[in-house]
Amino acid sequence: MAIEFERVGLGSKFVPYMEAWDYQIQLHDAVAADEQSPKVLFLEHEAVYTAGKRTEPEDLPLDGTPVVDVDRGGKLTWHGPGQLIGYPIVKLRKMSAIRLYVETIEEALINVVSDMGIPTTQIKGRSGVWVPGKNGEQDRKIAAIGLRISHGVTMHGFALNCSNELAAYEQIIPCGITDAGVTSISQELGKTVTPEDVVDRVQSELERLLTPQVV
Secondary structure, three states, X not given: OOOEEEEEEOOOOOEOHHHHHHHHHXXXXXXXXXXXXXXXXXXXXXXXXXXXXXXXXXXXXXXXXXXXXXXXXXOEEEEOOOEEEEEEEOEEXXXXXXXXXXXXXXXXXXXXXXXXXXXXXXXXXXXXXXEOXXXXXXXXXXXXXXXXXXXXXXXXXXXXEOOOOOHHHHHXXXXXXXXXXXXXXXXXXXXXXXXXXXXXXXXXXHHHHHHHHEO
């Protein structure tokens, strides 16, 4: 089945996290009931910290910033302007293919970022997309992935750092990983690259790679 794509808010419109979450739930229920085609949402969030199921008290922001508890996997992360958020709401052909689904999203993002001249990779045991460290430097995460699957239908998804400031990550241990850093496309290239600059390419890669896996 063809995947639909919807740009909920990019550029000048930042979407509150709870507003997007409510919309995800509506779509999830409709896709699970076969009343809605699979859909991927693209957006930028208003600044927010979100805590997945494995978040520990020591992971929380040092400055007491409020955190939204969510039902995805993973730990604590940050979302905000300049970060391309993608929420695929799709029914997988095989529930046993969850790992393949995650790897497909990683592959799509790797293709996009690598084509821009930034070498990226997957790291065994760690989800997301990484810029390998050189000469003893730490690896740097450029895209995070966190998801939930219920009734065979996915929710949540990925966050690709494009032009977002990285200072928010200094208040937390992103995704609970202490021996790696965080980066963005703009940081790596030394010029501003926004979510709007990359969304067409991300959509094309997801459509090509993800379509064979959905009902």
